[in-house]
Amino acid sequence: MQDTPKGSRLHIAIFGRRNAGKSSLINALTNQDIALVSDVPGTTTDPVYKAMEILPIGPVMIIDTAGIDDVGDLGTLRVERTMQVLHKADLAIIVVEPESGVTEYEHSLISAMRKRNLPVVCVLNKTDLYPVDEKQVETWKQALDIAILPISARTGAGIEELKGLIIRNAPDDWEGPPIIGDLINPGDMVVLVVPIDLAAPKGRLILPQVQTIRDLLDNDACAVVVKERELKEVLENMAGPPRMVVTDSQEFMKVSADTPPGVLLTSFSILFARHKGDLETLVAGAKAVDHLKAGDKVLISEGCTHHRQADDIGRVKIPRWLRQTVGDELSFEWTAGSTFPENLQQYKLIVHCGACMLNRREMLYRLAVAREAGVPIVNYGLLIAKVHGILQRALKPFPLAQLILEDK
Template structure:
């Protein structure tokens, strides 16, 4: 497997201790450390192997608050480096007065869906007491994990490394799209097509599943279900499916279905064949293996009361079709089962700026088929930090078919859904 270097950038004001953090991480005098503000001019780069993370490229940047012409050149360089980073280490000296620079770094890094960890550099042991005041002045800081340490003290190296390893999701964390796939076994991809299905290509999750299964020397078989006929109770449509299964000389290991066909597939799938959905596969993949958290989130539905609010969040502004999941199917289901619950929507990027996030009892996130892991993880981190549960469309659509259906689609992932019956 190609191992990519994670880019870790150290950002902050002049003299907050960025270069000291660089030297702490590299265990040598990589950068010049000096009390003169603006000591680091050009970004200093170090290539390093971090135990538990693998190879990383460290960027020690100039303070972004320097005035004057040289200052603005340093700033432009720093901001361009920020774009390249996977992880932003925001170094803060809590004893300083203004936090405009920190506010700006945070806003830009969040805007770019960067992972962010906050390092309070405690010049004196009492400086830690000021952290709540800093957080009051820059409320977005509360969304990010933090550590307090003294950058010039070598004993702080291990706690800092532990902190980074525990909180940073590396690009190199190996993710299997369908971990249950076995060599030389059959896997059925159930792809209902309708008039709006674009010709010429499969949707991204379908194409990814097909490629993944093939690459593992297993056999993907596409099946086109006629949803309309099947829902109208046309017995011939079910017989066609059974005949198709019967024509294989052995049982398929699993069926991966479009979530929209869950109402049929959860009863049509034989007991000895596993069932899951493309949407569940994708959310697990893009969230870097956090499917269990999304499955856990759906339980919040069980304790909803009239007046509670839930948020339907979609990551992009895709064109909406008549039976759109977010605007039609979920609100209709909610109205039927929880008539007093308020359903709100959040489309596009502004989710990150939604300052009412903590008022929701549950966030139902879209399939996430078109967004990056960074973007989804940024959203998840925000919700985790304020304790708001979340689930996604795939899990929700399985849930609407009953708890047995939900258990069925989670089983291939070894998630034992023990919902309240």
């Protein structure tokens, strides 16, 4: 459970006014004293993340947030950060204190959640101090028009029932499409090309590679892992052609040359474009490369922060390839981690990483912001295939995406 990546967990965010008992609820759900609890309003100042497991959902990420009624200049910033959590939450829990009841804060919060089609449940906390009857619960339920459950985070009353409510309200599609499982059949052979270079973590594979291997095994397929230099020899020595070759995007050219035309070829980054986001939107973004011109501003956005290599993919290689494609100078800006600007109109193209450290909800939010701004967005793998002239082949496993690419 502890080893499950953050981006592969159902994100459950807890919202409410200051001192409603949000942190106490986190402690009750996890059965640990992990969140600081105090009678002083505003104890939680920034979103706090805690990994746990709720069966039968499995590993989840619980997010504690600052009070939505925080005040002052710092309080306003805290509320802004709280509202940003909506972009990555798969399910929300609103905590209400029965003594003060439902206010405009809760109504405004629920309205924002409904605009995002975010599943939401409500708990009436501190019922050990302020008992409520069925009539009061029904009144609040009608006022908010959502499921409401009386609980006491301090005594544990209603916590097991809340876990059941979370399970029933969790969205069925939060994980997105399979990484590769629906593209292969049991018994198929898939060759994974994994370069071992300066960017490869010592003694480990990177997350998308590991997750692809696991998805192949879960679907009863066979994974053969090779470095790019050994691919041609391995393919020649196989009794028959593999179902597919999946490569690190940076080795697309060599791998494409060594892979027979009849064998499907794609990249880890393209697989994750579909798994974590919307492949068709990102393919449309790849086509926008043809319309870039000198001086255009390009945003390169990564979902994590990592140690930069001398020939870093986002800072060095992609800008170089885009300059070569355009034949002139471009203007580049970069963001990393949770930072993603909402004002995107200044950019002619957004180039995003594979999003292995983001959950699907946050990646879909970023795609939606780009669409609303009218700015094309593409991910690393699709862009690399595009600038090297092999995108059509790399999309052969995805017929709908191929149609978008071919559409004039």
